Amino acid sequence: MSRRACDTLIRADRIVTQNDERTIIEDGGIAIAAGRIAAVGPWMEIDAAWQGETVMNLGRSMVLPGLVNAHTHASMTLMRGLADDLPLMEWITQHIFPVEQKLTPELVRLGATLACCEMARTGTTAFYDMYLMEQAVAEAADATGMRAVVGEVIFSFPTPAYANLDAACDVVRAMHDTYRNNDRIRTAVMPHAVYTTTPELLTRTAKLAEELDIPLHIHLAETTTETAQCMEKFGKRPVAYLDSLGLLSPRTLAAHCVDLTDDEIRRLAETGTRVAHNPESNMKLASGIARVRDMADAGVVLGLGTDGACSNNNLDMFAEMSTCALLQKVATMDPTVAPAQQVLDMATRGGAACLNWPGIGSIEPGNLADITALDLDQPGLMPMYNPASHAVYAASGGDVRMTMVGGEVVYRDGAFPKVDYPALLAEVRSAAAWVRKQFEGNGK
Numbered sequence: 001m002s003r004r005a006c007d008t009l010i011r012a013d014r015i016v017t018q019n020d021e022r023t024i025i026e027d028g029g030i031a032i033a034a035g036r037i038a039a040v041g042p043w044m045e046i047d048a049a050w051q052g053e054t055v056m057n058l059g060r061s062m063v064l065p066g067l068v069n070a071h072t073h074a075s076m077t078l079m080r081g082l083a084d085d086l087p088l089m090e091w092i093t094q095h096i097f098p099v100e101q102k103l104t105p106e107l108v109r110l111g112a113t114l115a116c117c118e119m120a121r122t123g124t125t126a127f128y129d130m131y132l133m134e135q136a137v138a139e140a141a142d143a144t145g146m147r148a149v150v151g152e153v154i155f156s157f158p159t160p161a162y163a164n165l166d167a168a169c170d171v172v173r174a175m176h177d178t179y180r181n182n183d184r185i186r187t188a189v190m191p192h193a194v195y196t197t198t199p200e201l202l203t204r205t206a207k208l209a210e211e212l213d214i215p216l217h218i219h220l221a222e223t224t225t226e227t228a229q230c231m232e233k234f235g236k237r238p239v240a241y242l243d244s245l246g247l248l249s250p251r252t253l254a255a256h257c258v259d260l261t262d263d264e265i266r267r268l269a270e271t272g273t274r275v276a277h278n279p280e281s282n283m284k285l286a287s288g289i290a291r292v293r294d295m296a297d298a299g300v301v302l303g304l305g306t307d308g309a310c311s312n313n314n315l316d317m318f319a320e321m322s323t324c325a326l327l328q329k330v331a332t333m334d335p336t337v338a339p340a341q342q343v344l345d346m347a348t349r350g351g352a353a354c355l356n357w358p359g360i361g362s363i364e365p366g367n368l369a370d371i372t373a374l375d376l377d378q379p380g381l382m383p384m385y386n387p388a389s390h391a392v393y394a395a396s397g398g399d400v401r402m403t404m405v406g407g408e409v410v411y412r413d414g415a416f417p418k419v420d421y422p423a424l425l426a427e428v429r430s431a432a433a434w435v436r437k438q439f440e441g442n443g444k
């Protein structure tokens, strides 16, 4: 029997499929054709059935579905480490917003390109991004080969990208038009949070998401301060307030969801609202601890995100997984909470659900070929008994040796095939001088 042709054959020591049965294949193979997974199974079977134009033998590697960063602000890499050790409201209003008001599309693109490199380097293949001048983030994701759901952040005050709500909606429509036929870039509607918007703005954005049939993403219930402000201004807690405006639905991804009551958790589950959990950001800003066990038990669809590089300060989803698991255990004083498999699910399959993007998050025939590989010869990954345990507790992004998106390699063994990395570093260094100046000009 002649072998069927495909673009790439991958061979690796372990393949962690993250399919419904959580199948793990030893000495496994993956056949990739036209950016999708054509077949996955034992290498002997794959090799007998498929003829790859390229054969990528990853040897003693553990192949995983590419990780999904369900909430970030990629361009904030440019401000990494500039304003640490502050509470959220002071940090965002006195330090971050003033610098952001002076950003240019070129700087946003540069920060996002750096972020895409960092994510590819650390095993992430898809991310959900909210920022200003987001068109530039979309361009960076497109150029670096990453998969992204992108959205212009919408505030009730003007930004460098728009003067008012009508103009903000036009920006979203234009981005949606630009990327509607793009395989890797999708658009979402992104009102920032309840404390930076008005009821009218939230209603309009929900209508826009429905009209364009695209997802909606918002920061929600991040701190008790947000809850207090929401109660004072609108007479409702944040979840009830969004509910009353019709914003809770499977279309909506809410980031953080730290300050929640039992009823609110039930309501998020009932409405199918997805939640992106950001443990490192919540810890660094001392926002609190999200009730991951209670949300999971109630049936809330959960993903994992890094948030921006200012409140983390990296975009490494392996580190985020570890933090997520450890934080839940100490918060509940129960070591069985947030087991490795559940946390790995959040960073893969859960992330796919958060992005509303079927076809990512697991290695299965028909799915997109978004894949990453950990080097099992690293001393910190020896020996290997349990792949999920290694992915969550032992691995760091630095152990990644290959990342591919839609069958295309975006990182391999120190190289970024789609990026002039030395030139990028030089540009980031010179931009950092500008950022520092703005920051100091801000009197801080």
Ligand SMILES: [Zn+2]
Pocket (backbone or CB within 6 Å): 071, 072, 073, 219, 255, 307, 308
């Ligand atoms: Zn955020």
